[in-house]
Amino acid sequence: MKVKLSGITHFPTHVVLKSKDKHNNIPDFSAEPGEVCIRYENDKTLIYCGIGEKESCTHRIIRASSAKGVQRASEMKRNEVSLILHEISDNPEATMAALEGTLLGGYRFTKYKSEKPDIVKTIELVGSELSASSVHKIEIICEAVSYARDLVNENASEITPDRFARDAQALARTGVISVTVLDEKELQRKGLNLITAVGQGSPTPPRLIIMEYKGNKKDKKKTALIGKGVTFDSGGQNLKPTGSIETMRCDMAGAAAVLGTMKALVRLKPGINVIGVISAAHNAINGNAFFPGDVYTSYSGKTIEIYSTDAEGRLILADAATYCLKNYKPSEIIDLATLTGGIIVALGDLVAGLFSNDDNLAMQLFEAGEKSGERLWRLPLYKEYSDALKGDLADLRNISKFKKGHASSIIGAAFIKEFIEDTPWAHIDIAGTAFNEGQAKGEIPQFGTGFGVRLLLNYLLK
Ligand code: BES
Ligand code: ZN
Numbered sequence: 001m002k003v004k005l006s007g008i009t010h011f012p013t014h015v016v017l018k019s020k021d022k023h024n025n026i027p028d029f030s031a032e033p034g035e036v037c038i039r040y041e042n043d044k045t046l047i048y049c050g051i052g053e054k055e056s057c058t059h060r061i062i063r064a065s066s067a068k069g070v071q072r073a074s075e076m077k078r079n080e081v082s083l084i085l086h087e088i089s090d091n092p093e094a095t096m097a098a099l100e101g102t103l104l105g106g107y108r109f110t111k112y113k114s115e116k117p118d119i120v121k122t123i124e125l126v127g128s129e130l131s132a133s134s135v136h137k138i139e140i141i142c143e144a145v146s147y148a149r150d151l152v153n154e155n156a157s158e159i160t161p162d163r164f165a166r167d168a169q170a171l172a173r174t175g176v177i178s179v180t181v182l183d184e185k186e187l188q189r190k191g192l193n194l195i196t197a198v199g200q201g202s203p204t205p206p207r208l209i210i211m212e213y214k215g216n217k218k219d220k221k222k223t224a225l226i227g228k229g230v231t232f233d234s235g236g237q238n239l240k241p242t243g244s245i246e247t248m249r250c251d252m253a254g255a256a257a258v259l260g261t262m263k264a265l266v267r268l269k270p271g272i273n274v275i276g277v278i279s280a281a282h283n284a285i286n287g288n289a290f291f292p293g294d295v296y297t298s299y300s301g302k303t304i305e306i307y308s309t310d311a312e313g314r315l316i317l318a319d320a321a322t323y324c325l326k327n328y329k330p331s332e333i334i335d336l337a338t339l340t341g342g343i344i345v346a347l348g349d350l351v352a353g354l355f356s357n358d359d360n361l362a363m364q365l366f367e368a369g370e371k372s373g374e375r376l377w378r379l380p381l382y383k384e385y386s387d388a389l390k391g392d393l394a395d396l397r398n399i400s401k402f403k404k405g406h407a408s409s410i411i412g413a414a415f416i417k418e419f420i421e422d423t424p425w426a427h428i429d430i431a432g433t434a435f436n437e438g439q440a441k442g443e444i445p446q447f448g449t450g451f452g453v454r455l456l457l458n459y460l461l462k
């Protein structure tokens, strides 16, 4: 979608954000948050979008309301829309949220539709005091979200581990980041046996991809972002049943969020240091697939007894974290992963699970999420959870001794923690928030949501 700044309206279709405060004489419209009504005046179409009382109106409401506005305009086959922001023009952050809502809400994945729906292609911002550069920054961020959504929505047969490597290498050709790819042979040779095990049942072999962005060589701070990139999670020998397997192309959403974030950093070039790591494997089942009951030695040296081949995300993240710690020495690590179904039981698809060994990092991520509208809620990591992962045959087991399903998201996080050493670390379980099986909710589309990109950028660029 193209964005223009303008003082007056040029297009006949207007999306108008409307609060309850301003006396409004629109019949049968009370400007409640989320309420939309359409009026025709002369040759103009006015799509009024309610934002409630200005006093209590949040960025969340503004984002969702502008998203609805652009969606209605798309349904009405309008290609060009003026976004009228006079009511919030005194608040630059609110107008940014309106632009975000419009860009994010205007997204649709139409690649596999024979008949392409008409969508809004150009918007004109009227009544905002945003500078061209802040508009451009928001465009870059929202394009990175769309890219992450596209990666999740695309067929699992297209988004293979090697496709992640090729997309990262394409980013490196900008000269802004450097990229290292470990292929299946190097993974095996170097002893990243957990990534190797998870990927060995597939004809599309695993990759570990490391992207380095050095925006401030004097600063010692270096944040590592690690994304779970299981390009399809069949469950392996512990095969997922019908009803659970259909959406498993979304199991690389953490990797998509990391790659999207790196793509935005390449364009924004901020003065910070970030390492993006993608641990990519296809958890498949063929004659060569890894076995439940077998023990594998991780890159860290700890041995792992595989109790379920479906608890594969923690395995590939463990090797990725150790590799990153040993070879890149980050000052903090944030991993994003569609790790457990349990987080959907706990928080639904509205909030992601946050786990951390560092209160300050956890708080900053929580705040970044409140700001971006990608909510996080922290869960505990008491010693008893780690104790439940102690192995009998090996050092660790990949699922706990607890009853099936008990505290499964915490257990997943506690497993990763075993490989983090003393580095400040946060794990974000996005199994619920990364993929929306229902209808669009404001700026959150059906299917891949791109969850995490704006959260990470908000955190990194604060
Ligand atoms: N990829 C799944 C988690 C998942 C579930 C993601 C639903 C998105 C939607 C993960 O690899 C998995 O299978 N986890 C198991 C772990 C269990 C075997 C301990 C789970 O959560 O059931
Ligand atoms: Zn799994």
Ligand code: ZN
Pocket (backbone or CB within 6 Å): 230, 233, 251, 310, 312, 313, 338, 339
């Ligand atoms: Zn998985």
